[in-house]
Amino acid sequence: MTSPDPAPGRVTLVGGGPGDPDLLTLAGLRALQSADIILTDHLAPDVSTLVNGTEVVNVGKTPHGPATPQEEINALLIEHARAGRHVVRLKGGDPFVFGRGGEEFIACADAGVAVAVVPGVTSAVAAPELAGIPVTHRGVSQGFTVVSGHVAPDDPHCHIDWAALAQSGTTLVLLMGVRHLPAIAAALAEGGLPADTPAAVVTKAASPAMQVVRGTLATIADLAVSNSVRPPSVTVIGDVAGLDLR
Template sequence: MSSERDATGRVVLVGGGPGDPGLMTVAGLDAVRSADVVVTDRLAPVAVLDDLGPDVEVIDVGKVPFGRATPQEEINRILIDHARRGRTVVRLKGGDSFLFGRGGEEHLACTDAGVPVTVIPGVTSAFSVPALAGIPATHRGLSQGVSVVSGHVPPGSPDSTLDYGALARSGTTLVLLMAVTNLPAITAELLAQGLPGATPAVMIENGSTPAQRVLRGTLATIARDAAEEEIAPPAITVIGAVAALAEQLAPGLPPPSRAGSEVAFPSR
């Protein structure tokens, strides 16, 4: 660990992947275990925090949908302030911090502040969670590509930069992240843009944790069914022919033995 006497600490952005700690990279685990401070959120594989020593400070900066949220500017400040005190600070993210995460913003903030920062990519939930439900993102003869879409902005919003018509015509598997609330609007737009309503669709909630649930349907039904089943974030939606393979292929891994994203943060 870093000494408090060190002139300058550093920040390491660690992509944790989905909730099961067994899916973290060796480099990511090594970084967490050598940290003085771990800045994390509820979607990270927080079970790894149970193995840390008593001197490691754990800071929860989680964001709960429609609830408590830590502003990104405050997260940046925490990373920089602790690094300037000579500490090794690990920012542990759920998913990969460079895929629809704020890793890029955190990297720039540290760089602008003159704080050394490195990136350890994670196992992205966009592909690992579907695989755990028996869904390959691509498959010969079914899909020759995949498009990963952030659903935090609905179609038609002034802030939306996506061409849903192009997505509907692309012939690729569509993987939707952060798209629980806006799923009705997204599926309606894809239908309006010509994607057939019978296109297979699957939602996976709490991927890689003991609470994982899989909901199968079609583009025309998945949003309604998700509301009826009270699917809640974090959840990933896969739309395309490969989604039908979930009924034929065995899941990629057995159920994890530890609760991952359901584990409470330790009090330190």
């Protein structure tokens, strides 16, 4: 007599928000509490007190440090789901905002694994907001653009039109931009953004160690260095960065 096949498993990609477990969505919390295993990111909130002993495996990537290859993460999701488990992939922010959630969704779907997505609060909005900076504000900014600063402006793999962003008249939010902030600020200045445009860097948002450094386009890169700013940080450039609504 053969044993029955395991019940079909599934994967849920959960956005964990900017770092504080209190900023998880209710749908995200429900998914976590129904999980058989959780694969978590470096920037995801600590949910150990919320899941009653469920196995939590860190597969995160650290800037210029240890990292689990994306292909290995994809394989783990599929392996555990095929074993009949509900796998929650917990990510910082929102899974589809520089979180490689789309790649993981496609990998699971291509493997025939049921996969769903629970949106999360993106740090692109939450980090500035926690620092008292609205990314839009009537009479100040009618929109905002979120870009990755992971690739330097002069790198051939950078496809961002910094000159166009400098002329947009809207708020610019940079994720993963600390390392290349001097070059990014220079590219925006070269594109015509005034040197006195307000700017701010928010580090470790939604944590007790949150730090806010304020300056201008001309000074923010040096201020980030002098204040020992490190990832994870979100940079806001535009007139709204001169506001402090706290």
